[in-house]
Structure formats: C-alpha cells, structure tokens
Amino acid sequence: MAEEQDVKHEPLPIRRLQESLINRIAAGEIIHRPASALKELLENCLDAGATSIRVTVKDGGMKLLQIQDNGCGIRKADLPILAERFTTSKLSTFSDLSRIRTYGFRGEALASISHVARLSVVTKTKTETCAWRAHYLDGALVEPKPGQTAEPKPCAGNDGTTIVIEDLFYNTPTRLSALRSASDEYSRILDVITKYAVHNPKVAFSCKKVGSPSPDLTTPSSSEVKQAIRLLYGxxxxxxxxxxxxxxxxxNKSRDEDDAExxxxxxxxxxxxxxxxxxxxxxxxxxxxxxxxxxxxxxxxxxxxxxxxxxxxxxxxxxxxxxxxxxxxxxxxxxxxxxxxxxxxxxxxxxxxxxxxxxxASQSQSRVFEYQTLLTGGIAEHEQSTSKKRKGKERARDEEDVDDTAPPPNVSAPPKKTLSQYKVRTSLQDRTLDSMFPVVNPTHIDARPGSSSAKGKSMNASTSKLRDIQESECYLTSVKTLRQKAAKGKHKQLSEILENHTFVGIVDLDKCLSVIQHSTKLYLVNHGALAEELFYQLGLRQFGDFSRLKLQPPPPLRRLIEIAVEQEETISESRLTKPQIVDRIVETVLARREMLAEYFSFSITPTGLIESLPLLLRDYTPNLDKLPSFLMRLGPQVDWNSETECFESFLRELAYFYVPGPLCSSPATAAAVGTDEDAQEKAERWQIQHVVFPSARRYLAAPKTLLDRDVVQIASLPELYKVFERC
Structure with a gap:
C-alpha cells in the first residue's frame, strides 16, 4: 500500500503545450459567445473611424456573423499577419499602455476568432484601386479552395472592411453545446449593438438576420444620445x-499645491x-x-x-x-x-x-401619474374639452403638490377603474347573434365535387385554420400596376377597423348584411361588397400561381352558357339571336383558352369541357349555381383587347362569381331542394363568419369606396350611455 501511494504522488513531468492548443485556450478566454466576438469587432470598426456599421447574423451568429464598416480599411501588406496573436497598430512600447485611448490594443480578437471559427476578410483603403479578400484559419492565411494559393485575392469592394465569421465553435463542441438558443444569442447581439449605438450616436448602426427584408435594429447617423435612447429604448x-x-x-481642494497641480x-x-x-x-x-x-x-x-x-x-x-x-x-x-x-x-x-x-430629490417634489381609460387601441374621437371628466383628468395631471393624495413611494397605487361605457369586448369566445339561436353543426353537408353545396369536408370552426397566401412573383407591368393601385387605395381607418374587428353576426343573408364590432362601436357591413373586393385582391395576389378547383365530371362550356343566356331577360333587346350570342361567347372564351390556363389555372379542353376553375381560397368553395352566369359574362364584360383592362375585368368577374349569395336562384329551385335549403344556408353562414371575415382581416386593403354605403356605424357605446343617462 505504501508503494502504491508513493507512485501516485510521484511528480509528473512538465511539458510545453503545443502552439495550437495554447492559442485555442487563449481564444476561449476572449470569445465566449457570438456577442463577445461581435463586441471585439465593433470596437475595431470604431477604432477605424467608421461612420456606418452593418451586422448580418444567421442562427444567432453561430452559422454566420458578418460586420461591414466604412472605416479606413487594412493595408494589403498587413494582411499576412492580421490574424496572428499580439499583432496590433495600437501599441509599440510598454509605456503606450499608460496612455491608450483606443478600444483594442492587444491584437488578440481576430487571432482568437480564427482559432474557433472560419474567418474571412474583405478590405480596401482609400488609396488602393481594389479590395482584397483573405481567408484565415488558426491565425494564418489559408487557401479559400483546394488548389488555390493562400495569398490575398483582389476583388470588388467599397472602402472599409467586411469581416465574415462562419461556423463559430465548430472545433470546440463543448463550448457550442453550452450556448443557448439561436434567438437568445441573437438577443445578446442586439443588446451589444444597442449599447454601442447609444454611446456612438454619430455612427449609423444596423443589424438584421440573413434573409430578412428589413433590419431589426437601425439607427441614423448625426444624432444625439437622448435621441438614440428614444429610438432604441422607447x-x-x-x-x-x-x-x-x-x-x-x-x-482644487488638495492641501498640497504640487498634488493639486x-x-x-x-x-x-x-x-x-x-x-x-x-x-x-x-x-x-x-x-x-x-x-x-x-x-x-x-x-x-x-x-x-x-x-x-x-x-x-x-x-x-x-x-x-x-x-x-x-x-x-x-x-x-x-x-x-x-x-x-x-x-x-x-x-x-x-x-x-x-x-x-x-x-x-429636487425632481421628486413634482411627479406625474398617468393612467389609461381605454383597454385597447382604437380610433377614438376627441371629446370636448368642456366635459367634466376631461377637466377632472387635466386637474389631476397638472397638480404639482400630491403629498396629501399620492400614496407613499413604497405603496403601490390602486388600479384605476374603467367605466362600463369604455369597456371593449376582445374575446372571440363571446356570444354572437347566431349563438343566441339553436344552430345545427354544419359538418355533414354534401361536399361532392360539382355540387352547389360543396363547402369542404370539414367546416368546424375549432379545427379550420386559414392557410397563408403568399404573393406570387410576376414581372408583368400590368399586374404590378394593378397591385400598386390596390395598395395605394387602402383607407387607413377602415383597414384598421377590419384588421381588429370582432364578428358579431349576420343580420340578413339575402341582403348581405353583417354586424362587426371595433373598439366601442358597432358597424353594419355589406359582406357581399367586402367579399368582392377581397376576392379581387386575392386574385391579384396569386396571379399566375392559382390553385385549381377541379370539376368532375367536367361540364360542357356551351351548355352552361346556353343555360345562362336562356334565363337572361335583357338579351331579347339585342339584334343577335340567343344561339348567335352563345356561339360568340363560346368562340371568345375558347380563343383565350391557353391564356386562361397559364395565368388563372382556368382549364378548358379543345372540345369545350371545363376541367378546373381558379381557387382563390382553399377553405372556401364558391356557389357553383353561379357558374353559368359567370361564363356568360366573360363575353361582354371582359375587355379582351387591352392587357391591363383584360386582367382587371376578368378578376372582377371572378370575384363577383366568388361572392357569397343565395344558393337557390328561383322559388322553383328552392322547392326542389326542400329540406337541404336550411343546411345549405347554415353552410354559407359558416363560410362568411369563419372564412370571409378572417381572410379580410389578413389580406384586404380596404378601399375608401366601401365607406360610401357598405360600412356604416350604427352604434357607439359611450353615446348610448349618454342617451340612457338622460332617461
């Protein structure tokens, strides 16, 4: 036992660590996480006199961390030793440490990064004619690709330096696993940039994620500290x-004059x-x-x-x-x-x-207490300054001496009570008009293809989720013009009402009237006009990339147009006979068959069979009883001679076809349908509430034309309280 203990306590030989291990240990002391690497590089940018610093991040800086500045740049002759340890332009002798005025001085930042990540630099000084790109690994220049030399390569670039860090901690898995989520690391990066942006208000900062269209943090140059705090901290x-x-x-209070000097x-x-x-x-x-x-x-x-x-x-x-x-x-x-x-x-x-x-202490003698009377935002009208309540608020806000009324500093003030007339219903679980009447769950309605009551296989409000509709890429000038026109015509106040409304109920299905609530006001809405504008904008949004509504079996185009022409009363005033009108419409539509299939997914066979229609909303099936009328209107109502007018008029007709409407076009048809009419009506009501209005909330840029007669305010809760107060 004694011999074993002697062996255990025998001193081990001291060895010199390998240079690569020494550098990696030193790198671990300086670069803890992506935010610490960014801090070192931001300081280098500021030392270089940069007035604009852009940061790009991927996966919280672990996959990519790019910093671009417009500073003085790095000379080409200095690039070979740029990432070596203790190479710096800030120090030359030890005495320089006592008067250091720059951020960096030891020359360890880039060296440490090169030992735990893949580092590349693109830099250009004002005197050089081109930029230079260099790649580093373990402090030395390396070739960017096998077979190439490690020397810096000339490339295009602006004045300044761009440093790219990729795969941080790829060779230290323990450090990589100790990091938190990408979102948490990105928050730390934003925190570092925010602090330096406050202290350097003359420098423009920006930070964004890879693939993001806009930066998450941006500050202008030539501002002040207080302006930067307002912009960054609120x-x-x-x-x-x-x-x-x-x-x-x-x-100047030192007794020793020499010491004071x-x-x-x-x-x-x-x-x-x-x-x-x-x-x-x-x-x-x-x-x-x-x-x-x-x-x-x-x-x-x-x-x-x-x-x-x-x-x-x-x-x-x-x-x-x-x-x-x-x-x-x-x-x-x-x-x-x-x-x-x-x-x-x-x-x-x-x-x-x-x-x-x-x-x-001098400021605490006058304190301001603010409170809020509306629980949610809204378009609230300004009340008259002569109201008693407003005068009371102003007196409370302007009081300077609150020692008798304000609670002591260590006691929290009681919450302000919100009056009933300013309470806003915000829960979608609250009762609607339909919930006050017994309604059968419309989940077993006929969903056969081609049926006028096809509303999808399942229409349960708790399980239906609207799919996101992305805007298609289109290079046609006509379509771009129509999209810009729709966006420019957006009415800000009406759009805010629709984006934040609460659905109350359908008042009259035949007259297309529904009631919605926004803030403390009720609005009567023509959901037919609302849906028509919505489906038109959805058609513009998906131009050239429509989903298909397949018809099985495919109905004949001519027969459907004949049905619509037979029921049209105004045709008798035309100089053409009904068969001639049918022939002309069929000929017009078939001549544009390829264009309709390419741009609108409207497929018609050469023999005139309709195989598919454009599907504007996946969770919404139009009333196919309107299909004959839609096909007939394509002849006289669409301007086929001008590209912009053609696309606009066709999408308008398609939107009109999609508008919710009566499922039975005549009393005779209604009698034939019989008991299915109630189920079909409930299905249509379900689609209006759970598909049309939620889609309008997400996608509709409400135009001002809807305010003329389609959206009308019918009640205001504060005004109603005033009426009852007089009674």
Missing part, C-alpha cells in the same frame, strides 16, 4: 430622462430617469473612456441613490459616460476588457451617486 424612457454633467469637485480631473455625463419611470430590471450602461465595461460597485451605489424615490422592486435606467485620464486607468485586467480598474474609484463613485441623488 419613448417611455426618453420622456422621463434627466441629464447631468458631473465634474471632479476635489481637484498633478491631480488629473475627471468628468461624467449621465442620462438617467426620474421618479416617474419604474422598471422591474435596472438598465445600466457604463462607458469608461468610451469603453463598455461593468462595475458592480458603481451599479449598487447608483441603485442606492434611487432607494428614496422609487418604490421597492422598481429600478431605473442609467447611461453613464465617464472620462478619466488614461494614465489612471488599467484596462488590461480582464481578457475581454469587460472590467477596468482606475484610481480613486470609491471617491468618483460617491461623487456621481451624490450628484444624482440630489437631482432626484
């Missing part, structure tokens, strides 16, 4: 911000919220000599300054920029430069804390 913080410039008070002063600029702003979590942005750092001691001191003006559990927003002589700051105490040490830290912290506390 108006609720910006409107309660206070500003203070704090200077060293003890510089040599003592370096400091200044601090602070933007902080007053007593009216309260948050659950403190937001503290600390920059020392323009470097984003953390200081738990300073954070606790500033929190204590708010303890007397904020209730328990509430926290402020503070942005603090501290300027200290570089000789008094040691920036090389943390691998990621996350923390710094500086002389007289306690004294500086106390002076800043005392200054903020005095400012807050």
């Amino acid at each position: 108006h609720s913080i910006a409107k309660d911000l206070l500003h203070a410039t704090i200077e060293d008070k003890n510089k 040599t003592r370096e002063s400091w200044t601090a600029e602070a933007h902080y919220t007053n007593a009216n702003y309260q948050s659950k979590k403190m937001v503290f942005l600390l920059f020392i000599n323009h470097r984003l750092v953390e200081s738990s001691r300073m954070k606790r001191a500033l929190e204590a300054a708010y303890s007397g003006v904020l209730p328990k559990g509430a926290s402020p927003f503070i942005y603090l920029s501290l300027q200290i002589n570089p000789r008094d700051v040691d920036v090389n105490v943390h691998p990621t430069k996350k923390e710094v040490h500086f002389l007289n830290e306690d004294e500086i912290t106390n002076q800043i804390s005392d200054s903020l506390q005095k400012s807050l």
Whole structure:
C-alpha cells in the first residue's frame, strides 16, 4: 500500500503545450459567445473611424456573423499577419499602455476568432484601386479552395472592411453545446449593438438576420444620445430622462499645491430617469473612456441613490459616460476588457451617486401619474374639452403638490377603474347573434365535387385554420400596376377597423348584411361588397400561381352558357339571336383558352369541357349555381383587347362569381331542394363568419369606396350611455 501511494504522488513531468492548443485556450478566454466576438469587432470598426456599421447574423451568429464598416480599411501588406496573436497598430512600447485611448490594443480578437471559427476578410483603403479578400484559419492565411494559393485575392469592394465569421465553435463542441438558443444569442447581439449605438450616436448602426427584408435594429447617423435612447429604448424612457454633467469637485481642494497641480480631473455625463419611470430590471450602461465595461460597485451605489424615490422592486435606467485620464486607468485586467480598474474609484463613485441623488430629490417634489381609460387601441374621437371628466383628468395631471393624495413611494397605487361605457369586448369566445339561436353543426353537408353545396369536408370552426397566401412573383407591368393601385387605395381607418374587428353576426343573408364590432362601436357591413373586393385582391395576389378547383365530371362550356343566356331577360333587346350570342361567347372564351390556363389555372379542353376553375381560397368553395352566369359574362364584360383592362375585368368577374349569395336562384329551385335549403344556408353562414371575415382581416386593403354605403356605424357605446343617462 505504501508503494502504491508513493507512485501516485510521484511528480509528473512538465511539458510545453503545443502552439495550437495554447492559442485555442487563449481564444476561449476572449470569445465566449457570438456577442463577445461581435463586441471585439465593433470596437475595431470604431477604432477605424467608421461612420456606418452593418451586422448580418444567421442562427444567432453561430452559422454566420458578418460586420461591414466604412472605416479606413487594412493595408494589403498587413494582411499576412492580421490574424496572428499580439499583432496590433495600437501599441509599440510598454509605456503606450499608460496612455491608450483606443478600444483594442492587444491584437488578440481576430487571432482568437480564427482559432474557433472560419474567418474571412474583405478590405480596401482609400488609396488602393481594389479590395482584397483573405481567408484565415488558426491565425494564418489559408487557401479559400483546394488548389488555390493562400495569398490575398483582389476583388470588388467599397472602402472599409467586411469581416465574415462562419461556423463559430465548430472545433470546440463543448463550448457550442453550452450556448443557448439561436434567438437568445441573437438577443445578446442586439443588446451589444444597442449599447454601442447609444454611446456612438454619430455612427449609423444596423443589424438584421440573413434573409430578412428589413433590419431589426437601425439607427441614423448625426444624432444625439437622448435621441438614440428614444429610438432604441422607447419613448417611455426618453420622456422621463434627466441629464447631468458631473465634474471632479476635489481637484482644487488638495492641501498640497504640487498634488493639486498633478491631480488629473475627471468628468461624467449621465442620462438617467426620474421618479416617474419604474422598471422591474435596472438598465445600466457604463462607458469608461468610451469603453463598455461593468462595475458592480458603481451599479449598487447608483441603485442606492434611487432607494428614496422609487418604490421597492422598481429600478431605473442609467447611461453613464465617464472620462478619466488614461494614465489612471488599467484596462488590461480582464481578457475581454469587460472590467477596468482606475484610481480613486470609491471617491468618483460617491461623487456621481451624490450628484444624482440630489437631482432626484429636487425632481421628486413634482411627479406625474398617468393612467389609461381605454383597454385597447382604437380610433377614438376627441371629446370636448368642456366635459367634466376631461377637466377632472387635466386637474389631476397638472397638480404639482400630491403629498396629501399620492400614496407613499413604497405603496403601490390602486388600479384605476374603467367605466362600463369604455369597456371593449376582445374575446372571440363571446356570444354572437347566431349563438343566441339553436344552430345545427354544419359538418355533414354534401361536399361532392360539382355540387352547389360543396363547402369542404370539414367546416368546424375549432379545427379550420386559414392557410397563408403568399404573393406570387410576376414581372408583368400590368399586374404590378394593378397591385400598386390596390395598395395605394387602402383607407387607413377602415383597414384598421377590419384588421381588429370582432364578428358579431349576420343580420340578413339575402341582403348581405353583417354586424362587426371595433373598439366601442358597432358597424353594419355589406359582406357581399367586402367579399368582392377581397376576392379581387386575392386574385391579384396569386396571379399566375392559382390553385385549381377541379370539376368532375367536367361540364360542357356551351351548355352552361346556353343555360345562362336562356334565363337572361335583357338579351331579347339585342339584334343577335340567343344561339348567335352563345356561339360568340363560346368562340371568345375558347380563343383565350391557353391564356386562361397559364395565368388563372382556368382549364378548358379543345372540345369545350371545363376541367378546373381558379381557387382563390382553399377553405372556401364558391356557389357553383353561379357558374353559368359567370361564363356568360366573360363575353361582354371582359375587355379582351387591352392587357391591363383584360386582367382587371376578368378578376372582377371572378370575384363577383366568388361572392357569397343565395344558393337557390328561383322559388322553383328552392322547392326542389326542400329540406337541404336550411343546411345549405347554415353552410354559407359558416363560410362568411369563419372564412370571409378572417381572410379580410389578413389580406384586404380596404378601399375608401366601401365607406360610401357598405360600412356604416350604427352604434357607439359611450353615446348610448349618454342617451340612457338622460332617461
């Protein structure tokens, strides 16, 4: 046993680690996650004098992290050693550390990244005629593809530098598995960019995901700190911000004259919220000599300054920029430069804390309490300033001395009661008009192809989900013009009503009248006109990429047009006979057979059999009793001679065919249908409520023409209360 213990305690030999292992260990100290790599590169961009920085991210920065700036760029001669450790343009001697004024100085950022990711650089200086592209791995230049040289390659590019990091931590699976989700890592990236954007308001920042059409964060150049805070953190913080410039008070108070002359002063600029702003979590942005750092001691001191003006559990927003002589700051105490040490830290912290506390104490004598009377947004009309309630609100808002009425800071105020006339029904589970009457579940209605009652195999409201309809790609100028016309004609107020409405019920199915609610108002809507405009815009949206509604067996085109012509009374006034009219319409439609199939999925065989119709909504089947009339109208109502007018008039006729309408066109047909009429009517009501109105909420750009007589306000809850108050 003694011999075994001696073996166990025998000293192991000390070996020199391999260079690649040394570099990978050092990289792990500096690059913790995508956000830390981004922080290093942002600092390099700012050191290069960039005024515009663009960041592109994929999978939270783990697959791709690209940073593009318009700074001074990197010389081609410096590219071979760019990613080697301790290569920098910021230092030359050790004494330079005592007066460092830049973000980076050790030359470890790019080197560390190249050891844990695939790194490529595209850079161009103002004096060079082209940009240069270089690829790095483990700190050295590598060939981009097998068989090519590792030397930098000339390429097109703008002034500045673009750094691309791919497959971060691909060779350190433990670090990769320790990262959180892509969305969480992306949030950390946005947080880093937000903080630097606040401190550098003269620099334009933007950040977006790969494939996203618009950036998730963007700031303009040439702004101020307060404007940047308003843009990035919101108006609720910006409107309660206070500003203070704090200077060293003890510089000229030293007893020793020599010490007073040599003592370096400091200044601090602070933007902080007053007593009216309260948050659950403190937001503290600390920059020392323009470097984003953390200081738990300073954070606790500033929190204590708010303890007397904020209730328990509430926290402020503070942005603090501290300027200290570089000789008094040691920036090389943390691998990621996350923390710094500086002389007289306690004294500086106390002076800043005392200054903020005095400012807050003077501001807390006048506090503003805001409250909201409407639970949800809406288009609320402005009430007259002479109303008693408004006057009461203004008095409460303008009061300066609230010591007798306001609760103490550590006691939360009771919630404001919302009056009944301003309560808004927002739950779709509330009762509708139809729910007040017994309704049979319309899930077993005849869904045979070609049947006029075909409404789909299952129409249960709890299981039906509208599918997303993507806009098709179309390069025809005529279609683009029609789409722009529809978008330009959108009425903002009416569109907001339809996008946020609650369906109440169908008032009259034959007259196409329904009732919807928006905010505290009721509107009577002609759902037929609404559906016609909706289906027209859906036709434009899917131009050239329609789904097909197959007809089995395919009905003959001529026979359907003959049926419609026989029932048309105005044809007797024409100089042509009914057979001549049928021949002309059939000839016109068959001559455009290929165009109808290509653009609208409207398939007609050479022998005149209709195989399929364009399907505008997958969950909606039109009333096929209207098919003969639709085919007949294609002859005289569509302008086949002009491309734009042809597409517009055809889509209008197709939309008119899709409009919900009476299932039985005549009393004789209604009698023949018999007991199925009630089931068919319930099916149509179901489609209007669960398909037409939800689709209008998502896709309809409501035009102003609907306001003329198709959408009418019939009741307002506050106005009704005024009526009953008089009774």
